[in-house]
Amino acid sequence: MSEKKALVAPQPGSPAGTDAERIRAALLAIAAAEFASHGYAGARLESIAAEAGITRAMIYYYFGGREGLYVAVLEDAYNAIWQAEQCLIVDSLSPEEALRRLVEFRVNYYIQNPVFVALVSIENQQQAQHLKRSETVTSSAAPSLAHTASVLKKGQASGVFREDINVVDLYQVIVSLGFFNVANRHTFGAIFRRDASDASHVCEFVTDVVLRYVARHPKP
Known part of the structure; x- marks a missing residue:
């Protein structure tokens, strides 16, 4: 995707980019919910624009249309989980505990963010x-x-x-074990x-599976 235009011009007296970033974030959140509920083809740009308080033409102007907006939504969704993960401080922990924290983060993030x-x-x-x-x-x-990788290398060393x-x-x-829990929750839960x-x-059980997978000498 080419570099996207700023969504709106900042209002007088506002820090540069503040209004544009806020409105763009709100638009992407609205669009994410619409795409998640109705799929790529079923999502209505008119509904997204109306809820965001902009015109449908503005979506085409700033994102080039449906696909450009959808790709921006995907990029934003992935960046959100990756940035949140970077906030985990695990350097001082043992390799096992650090890996446990990474697993717990993924499991909880998927449960708390079903739109993602x-x-x-x-x-897919x-x-x-x-x-x-x-x-x-x-690159993101x-x-x-x-x-x-740093946790794995520490445990190997x-x-x-x-x-x-x-x-x-x-x-x-x-990712697979945590993701399955939410992606298949309705069918798996019904069965x-x-x-x-x-x-x-x-x-508890995902962490146990992961730690047994990486352990040099798994506990009985």
């Missing part, structure tokens, strides 16, 4: 054709992967984690009568 889970599920149905057009998503993901663990594999395990909102239970 819905957006990712929808884009689209075979990531829109996300592939983002110019920033890959790097710090999140590096965060996990101290001899508590296996040497043959690939960081992308570990990242995938954490097995399980409440997917019980974060403490999910954190």
Whole structure:
């Protein structure tokens, strides 16, 4: 995607960019909810514009249309979880406890942000054709992967984690187990009568699976 225009001009007396950033953030939140509820094709730009207090033409002017807005929503959604993850301070913790914190963060984030889970599920149905057009998503993901890599390397260096663990594999395990809990909560819950909102239970068993996966000498 090309660099996006500022959504609105700042109001007199406001810090530069404050109004534009606030309105853009509100628009993306409204659009995220609309896309999550109705899918890429089913979302109505008229509804998004009306709730945001702008015209449909403004969406086309600033984002180029439906796809540009949708890609901006995806970028914003991914950046939100990655930035939140960077706030976790785990450097002083043992490798096991640091990894536990990363797992707990992911599980709780997905439970608390079902719109994010819905957006990712929808884009997977689209075979990531829109996300592939983002110019920033890959580079934006790097710090999140590096965060996990630092914990893994610390555990490997101290001899508590296996040497043959690939960081992308570990990242995938954490994301998959946490994501499944929310993405499949309705069908899984209907079949097995399980409440997917019980974060403490999910954190406990997902953490146990992840720690056993990386452990050099798993506990019996």
